[in-house]
Amino acid sequence: MTEPASDLSTSARKAICDALNQCVAETAVTTMLAQNFHWNVTGMAFGPLHAQFQEIYEDHFTAQDDLAERIKALQGHAEGMLESMLKRSKVEEHDGHADDKTMIAALVKAQETLSASLAGAGELAAKSGDTVTEDLCIDRGRTHDKFAWLLRAHIQ
Numbered sequence: 001m002t003e004p005a006s007d008l009s010t011s012a013r014k015a016i017c018d019a020l021n022q023c024v025a026e027t028a029v030t031t032m033l034a035q036n037f038h039w040n041v042t043g044m045a046f047g048p049l050h051a052q053f054q055e056i057y058e059d060h061f062t063a064q065d066d067l068a069e070r071i072k073a074l075q076g077h078a079e080g081m082l083e084s085m086l087k088r089s090k091v092e093e094h095d096g097h098a099d100d101k102t103m104i105a106a107l108v109k110a111q112e113t114l115s116a117s118l119a120g121a122g123e124l125a126a127k128s129g130d131t132v133t134e135d136l137c138i139d140r141g142r143t144h145d146k147f148a149w150l151l152r153a154h155i156q
């Protein structure tokens with residue numbers, strides 16, 4: 001049964017917001033990762049990779065806002081400090097000194113991590129009947145799975 005945000009218990013909202021903050025953090029770190037690679041990628045595939053990385057960071061920039069605003073709809077606190085995001089995130093930063101294949105592999109891993117975190121957040125939301133958050137997580141999971149495929153296809 002679908003529970004509107006206002007009917008969710010305080011503890012359910014807290015747990016869902018924590019899971020969503022994890023997703024916001026990892027989305028933000030991956031946004032920067034993709035932009036870093038957009039700037040620093042080199043090689044014969046520069047053009048398409050430069051464009052592909054841009055598509056990813058633009059998508060993620062919008063997504064982190066959607067996820068954070070869902071936290072606000074659940075009356076939680078959207079954690080917006082880079083320091084805390086980095087501490088939380090299972091996606092790691094990269095210094096941008098790498099060949100194109102290494103960059104792609106790092107972004108595939110980031111997409112898979114995001115997909116897993118969003119699946120976890122979606123399941124948690126579903127348990128409390130928060131199907132609106134579940135829907136957002138499923139939608140984001142689909143996008144990350146697609147990006148993982150688009151990236152992976154370059155290096156298989």
Ligand SMILES: [Fe+2]
Nearest residue numbers: 038039050054
């Ligand atoms: Fe650019």
